[in-house]
Amino acid sequence: MRRYSQITIAIHWLTALLVVIAWLTAEGGRHARTDPPYLHFTLGLAVLLLIVPRLLARWLGAAPHVEDPQSRWMDLAARAGHTVLYLFLIALPLSGWYAASRLGIQVSFLGLSLPALAVPVQGAPGLIADLHETGGTLILWLAGAHALIAIWHQFVMKDGTLERMNPLAANDLADSRE
Numbered sequence: 001m002r003r004y005s006q007i008t009i010a011i012h013w014l015t016a017l018l019v020v021i022a023w024l025t026a027e028g029g030r031h032a033r034t035d036p037p038y039l040h041f042t043l044g045l046a047v048l049l050l051i052v053p054r055l056l057a058r059w060l061g062a063a064p065h066v067e068d069p070q071s072r073w074m075d076l077a078a079r080a081g082h083t084v085l086y087l088f089l090i091a092l093p094l095s096g097w098y099a100a101s102r103l104g105i106q107v108s109f110l111g112l113s114l115p116a117l118a119v120p121v122q123g124a125p126g127l128i129a130d131l132h133e134t135g136g137t138l139i140l141w142l143a144g145a146h147a148l149i150a151i152w153h154q155f156v157m158k159d160g161t162l163e164r165m166n167p168l169a170a171n172d173l174a175d176s177r178e
Contacts, residue, residue: 001141002164008057009167014141015050015089018043023136036105041096045109048093064164066116085146088139092132097127 004012022043027035057063097117100107104120107113153161163169 002160003166003169004064004164005057005062008054008062008168009165011050012165013167015047015054018047018050019089019139019143022047024139026133026136033099033105034102036103041107042109044093044096044119045107045114049109051089053061081142081146081149085139085142088135088142089155092135092139093141095132095135097130099125099132100127102129129141148175 003009022040025037025040025043027037027040057097094117095112097107101116101118102121102125107116150165152160153159
């Protein structure tokens with residue numbers, strides 16, 4: 001296998017799109033209590049839901065084999081980078097849900113009311129809410145670095161990295177180079 005499955009590719013790009021739109025629809029501070037950003041909540045929870053099949057696929061070995069193994073430090077850096085991205089994809093929705101709970105906002109997903117993760121407070125929602133806001137910006141920077149590294153691999157290292165996750169490439173495009 002030289003490419004990710006079409007489902008994995010679709011989940012990857014859908015997750016990326018949802019993260020960007022969630023960032024664009026974020027409204028924090030004192031306005032969140034009076035005018036909750038429900039679209040932002042839904043997008044964040046959708047990211048959390050999509051991470052489950054992504055992690056299962058990764059743990060079950062659904063990643064394509066790299067033909068030319070990189071040096072050990074590059075392989076470790078790639079694993080660390082992916083781990084950090086996955087941690088953010090889990091921590092951001094959970095911290096947002098927690099912050100909404102602290103604000104006393106009922107969180108629902110696709111019509112299903114979710115339990116509060118914390119007791120509501122009268123003042124500011126606290127450090128987790130601040131970390132959520134900062135993390136939302138950080139994940140965009142990390143995703144941008146992820147994309148730039150993939151582009152570097154494709155055009156400088158010429159290892160076909162972008163073909164592995166390209167939704168427009170035919171399934172047998174990479175296999176036809178054998």
